[in-house]
Amino acid sequence: MSKRLLSLGSFLFILAIVVGALGAPTARAQDDLSGQLEIFSWWSGDEGPALEALIALFNEQHPNVELINATVAGGSGVNARAVLKTRMEGGEPPDSFQVHAGQELIGTWVVADRMEDLSFLYEEQGWYDVFPEGLIDLLSTEDGIWSVPVNIHRSNVMWYNPAKVEEWGIEVPTTWDEFLAVCPTLQDAGVTPLAIGEAWTVNHLWESVALGTLGAEGWNGIWSGETDLAGEDFLKVWDTFGKVLACSNFGDDNASLSWQQAIDRVVDGSAAFNVMGDWAAGYMSTTLGLVPGEGFGYVPSPGTAGTFLMLSDSFGLPVGAPNRDNAIAWLTLLGSKEGQDAFNPLKGSIPARIDGDVTNPDLYNAYLQSAAADWAVDTIVGSLVHGAAANENFNGNFSSVIDLFTASGDPSAASAAFVELCSTSGACGG
Amino acid sequence: MYNRKDKTIAFLMILPSLILLGIFVYFFIAQTAWYSVSDWGVNPATALKKGVEKNYVGLDNYHTLISSASDYEFRISFVNTFFFTIFFLAACLILGFFLAFLLDQRIKGEAVFRTIFLFPMSLSFIVTGTIWNWLLKPKGGLNILPEKLFGLDPLKFKWLNSETKVFKFEWMQGGNLFYLGVALFAFALFTYTAQKRHLSWFWIALVGVGLWLISSAGFWNKIWLPIDNPKLDIGTYTGYGYNAALSGVIIAATWQMAGYVMALFLAGIRGISEELREAARVDGCSEWQVYLHIILPQLRPIALSAIIILGHISLKIFDLVYAMAGIDNREVKVPGILMLKGFRSNEWARSSAVAMVMLFAISLVIIPYLWSNLRTEKS
Numbered sequence: 032m033s034k035r036l037l038s039l040g041s042f043l044f045i046l047a048i049v050v051g052a053l054g055a056p057t058a059r060a061q062d063d064l065s066g067q068l069e070i071f072s073w074w075s076g077d078e079g080p081a082l083e084a085l086i087a088l089f090n091e092q093h094p095n096v097e098l099i100n101a102t103v104a105g106g107s108g109v110n111a112r113a114v115l116k117t118r119m120e121g122g123e124p125p126d127s128f129q130v131h132a133g134q135e136l137i138g139t140w141v142v143a144d145r146m147e148d149l150s151f152l153y154e155e156q157g158w159y160d161v162f163p164e165g166l167i168d169l170l171s172t173e174d175g176i177w178s179v180p181v182n183i184h185r186s187n188v189m190w191y192n193p194a195k196v197e198e199w200g201i202e203v204p205t206t207w208d209e210f211l212a213v214c215p216t217l218q219d220a221g222v223t224p225l226a227i228g229e230a231w232t233v234n235h236l237w238e239s240v241a242l243g244t245l246g247a248e249g250w251n252g253i254w255s256g257e258t259d260l261a262g263e264d265f266l267k268v269w270d271t272f273g274k275v276l277a278c279s280n281f282g283d284d285n286a287s288l289s290w291q292q293a294i295d296r297v298v299d300g301s302a303a304f305n306v307m308g309d310w311a312a313g314y315m316s317t318t319l320g321l322v323p324g325e326g327f328g329y330v331p332s333p334g335t336a337g338t339f340l341m342l343s344d345s346f347g348l349p350v351g352a353p354n355r356d357n358a359i360a361w362l363t364l365l366g367s368k369e370g371q372d373a374f375n376p377l378k379g380s381i382p383a384r385i386d387g388d389v390t391n392p393d394l395y396n397a398y399l400q401s402a403a404a405d406w407a408v409d410t411i412v413g414s415l416v417h418g419a420a421a422n423e424n425f426n427g428n429f430s431s432v433i434d435l436f437t438a439s440g441d442p443s444a445a446s447a448a449f450v451e452l453c454s455t456s457g458a459c460g461g
Numbered sequence: 462m463y464n465r466k467d468k469t470i471a472f473l474m475i476l477p478s479l480i481l482l483g484i485f486v487y488f489f490i491a492q493t494a495w496y497s498v499s500d501w502g503v504n505p506a507t508a509l510k511k512g513v514e515k516n517y518v519g520l521d522n523y524h525t526l527i528s529s530a531s532d533y534e535f536r537i538s539f540v541n542t543f544f545f546t547i548f549f550l551a552a553c554l555i556l557g558f559f560l561a562f563l564l565d566q567r568i569k570g571e572a573v574f575r576t577i578f579l580f581p582m583s584l585s586f587i588v589t590g591t592i593w594n595w596l597l598k599p600k601g602g603l604n605i606l607p608e609k610l611f612g613l614d615p616l617k618f619k620w621l622n623s624e625t626k627v628f629k630f631e632w633m634q635g636g637n638l639f640y641l642g643v644a645l646f647a648f649a650l651f652t653y654t655a656q657k658r659h660l661s662w663f664w665i666a667l668v669g670v671g672l673w674l675i676s677s678a679g680f681w682n683k684i685w686l687p688i689d690n691p692k693l694d695i696g697t698y699t700g701y702g703y704n705a706a707l708s709g710v711i712i713a714a715t716w717q718m719a720g721y722v723m724a725l726f727l728a729g730i731r732g733i734s735e736e737l738r739e740a741a742r743v744d745g746c747s748e749w750q751v752y753l754h755i756i757l758p759q760l761r762p763i764a765l766s767a768i769i770i771l772g773h774i775s776l777k778i779f780d781l782v783y784a785m786a787g788i789d790n791r792e793v794k795v796p797g798i799l800m801l802k803g804f805r806s807n808e809w810a811r812s813s814a815v816a817m818v819m820l821f822a823i824s825l826v827i828i829p830y831l832w833s834n835l836r837t838e839k840s
Contacts (some may be wrong), residue, residue, distance in 0.1 A: 102707030113804050119509070139807065143509035284599035286622040286790065422505065427806025430535050434791040438624075438700060453530050456806075457504070 037289055065095040068357035072129035073111035075104040081377035088373055089364055096357050107388035124292040124349035126358040131418030132180050132343035138422025141177050147348040148175030165411025169419055178345035179366045182380035185309045185402055187239045187332040187340040195300040207243050207271050207333045214278040217303050225279040228293035234416045234433055239306045243334025244268045247410045254420050256460025259448050269442035289366045306332045312398040313379030313448045323398040339409035342417035425458035497813035522814035538794045544703045546775040552715040553771055557722025565730050570676035578720040590784025620709035621786055629702035710785055716793045722767050729763040772826045
């Protein structure tokens with residue numbers, strides 16, 4: 032009898048474990064969600080498989096929901112954003128849409144009262160503890176948190192070819208002054224010290240120079256209005272930027288190069304360094320088949336060690352989403368460890384969560400592992416060029432400030448134009 | 462000849478297209494005009510919220526385009542359009558006439574050559590732009606042609622990102638040019654109306670009233686404030702002029718359209734009766750004089766049509782420049798590019814103002830043409 036009871040008890044115990052282990056997914060699988068879910072993004076082509084992985088996960092969890100994947104192709108979402116605006120204006124918002132985390136969302140849709148506050152979801156899912164504080168600050172205003180970050184890319188990385196750097200007998204510079212010191216040596220050797228591509232990569236370089244010169248606090252101060260934009264330090268940013276450009280292929284043939292072609296020059300040794308976001312790691316390891324750390328080297332761009340200039344793709348919940356419950360289920364998946372570890376290895380980025388499976392070499396290569404290690408400890412600041420730090424108006428017109436500087440070479444004129452843009456766009460606090 | 466019924470039927474027949482035109486052309490032009498004097502887009506908090514708020518701001522947007530430091534881009538593109546139109550037109554007319562002249566020599570295989578010259582026109586500007594973009598790369602195409610063919614040093618010319626400028630002027634002097642233009646226009650109008658006495662007093666009165674309105678309403682300061690207040694243009698960007706990088710675009714556009722002009726001219730030349738030429742030759746004209754004194758004068762109406770057609774293409778050119786130089790090229794930009802940029806930065810009011818300026822420029826070309834056409838048709 033007691034034996035029987037024991038076996039029954041152990042059976043029940045095992046059952047409990049099995050149910051417990053399966054508990055979470057099964058509980059979700061038998062959810063009562065149905066109907067449709069339309070997600071709007073610009074992920075296609077190379078980035079398509081990563082999105083597909085997320086969609087597959089979602090379908091598994093919510094088999095009764097028909098997921099509509101509305102993609103508008105086009106680099107960094109220029110076309111998608113235009114279509115989104117038309118849809119929102121026409122009163123037909125998608126259930127959830129992709130947007131660069133930070134001011135690109137806040138400065139456009141949050142100020143227009145078109146987004147729902149997601150604080151409740153953050154509390155419910157315990158996300159306050161798993162996303163770094165610096166990131167949550169970038170996603171929030173006083174009134175709430177506005178999107179769920181899926182991935183993290185780093186903007187301030189300088190790439191080089193380790194074998195070549197050894198051959199030239201130089202040290203990888205850690206400040207812009209060191210870079211400018213090594214510049215003539217490289218030029219004498221017939222090497223372009225810094226490779227730059229088309230217009231937006233010049234802006235991309237600027238944000239690394241500004242961050243390296245002003246530091247994290249000074250950089251954040253630009254957007255809160257605390258950094259003196261007529262001050263010595265800010266003029267020095269332009270001054271340094273001008274000198275750095277003089278050490279590059281700027282104005283020579285940069286305008287005809289894509290960012291990949293600029294990287295190619297570093298790989299083949301005709302240029303020494305390149306500052307580009309860490310999607311470059313994906314290009315070099317996947318497309319070019321180089322081993323991180325051996326085929327290509329990486330350091331934080333000069334003067335920015337200990338700071339993580341980040342950009343992130345995120346999804347938000349527009350007011351009036353036709354299938355709100357399904358959209359919340361989608362957002363829950365995006366923020367989950369499972370979702371992030373499914374998406375990021377394919378996208379070539381790191382999870383926004385600090386508890387991602389980032390030490391697993393099957394998922395994340397050496398570069399991504401080092402980026403994830405930095406992500407957990409570094410000071411986090413938002414990228415300007417990629418939508419985190421400033422609103423769309425500022426961002427869209429920023430290239431004209433850069434153009435003004437490169438045409439005139441005058442730091443104070445550039446600062447003045449920067450200030451004017453600050454005031455017309457309202458991007459710099461105040 | 463016409464009875465009532467005919468007229469009604471005729472009216473009903475054109476009614477659908479009238480309605481469509483009314484909505485999709487004139488209504489939207491009116492709407493753009495309204496946006497261009499509103500503040501739509503400056504502040505996303507009002508521009509994008511449900512039930513958009515737009516406020517009337519007068520000519521502020523135009524004023525910004527002309528005088529603000531951050532909008533030097535518009536002024537570059539305006540100046541670029543001006544130079545582009547002049548050089549593109551000149552190149553097309555000269556080359557087109559030259560090709561027509563060659564084909565008129567009754568050579569063998571004329572039809573083949575005619576087709577070859579006309580073919581580029583069948584491409585869209587986007588395709589032309591992409592091909593020429595490849596050809597004009599700093600280290601490719603045309604620049605390495607001498608090297609490949611003759612083993613010479615490759616050219617170093619920066620077809621699309623040169624910073625060399627000629628015909629440079631300060632934007633402030635543009636004011637004087639503008640006055641000059643207005644004076645010339647008024648003079649042309651005056652001489653024209655002087656020929657038709659019954660109209661002249663009406664026009665002179667109209668211009669007078671217009672000028673009086675402009676000056677009395679303080680309107681002028683709104684339109685051209687920098688003349689009174691040059692400091693407003695804090696931008697040290699003074700490099701207005703013809704940028705050498707525009708040459709690449711002009712070459713590509715000419716490559717595409719010269720064949721078309723050739724076809725126009727050739728048709729015109731063939732339309733001139735052989736007797737006329739014979740008569741001239743009998744009178745002792747050299748072949749050169751036949752072209753100069755007999756054929757060219759006869760081609761005037763065709764040249765005018767060509768100018769109008771090419772002129773309105775060049776004033777609203779966008780796709781070619783977009784494909785060749787991209788959105789963010791510092792020097793090679795035209796107003797159409799700025800409108801696209803406006804969507805990137807939520808500046809619909811400003812984009813509308815740019816659109817209205819373009820519309821105005823194009824109507825300066827088109828309206829007199831249509832007007833004179835209508836008059837000749839009537840008489």
